[in-house]
Amino acid sequence: MTTAYKKLKKAELSETEEEENKELSSRRIFVEHLICRVKILRVTSDRFRLARHPYS
Incomplete structure (x- = not known):
């Protein structure tokens, strides 16, 4: 499993990290x-389980 880079409290992400995050997303x-x-x-392949008479 791959996770995105996270910004540290007082630091910014580098451009490569931002690009990798965008590609990952x-x-x-x-x-x-x-x-x-x-x-x-x-869901559409399931059987219709309600009464059929009110529906066409």
């Missing part, structure tokens, strides 16, 4: 969006 967002799509598709 973009990869993380991509994976999170894929997980979201899988969950949405799983």
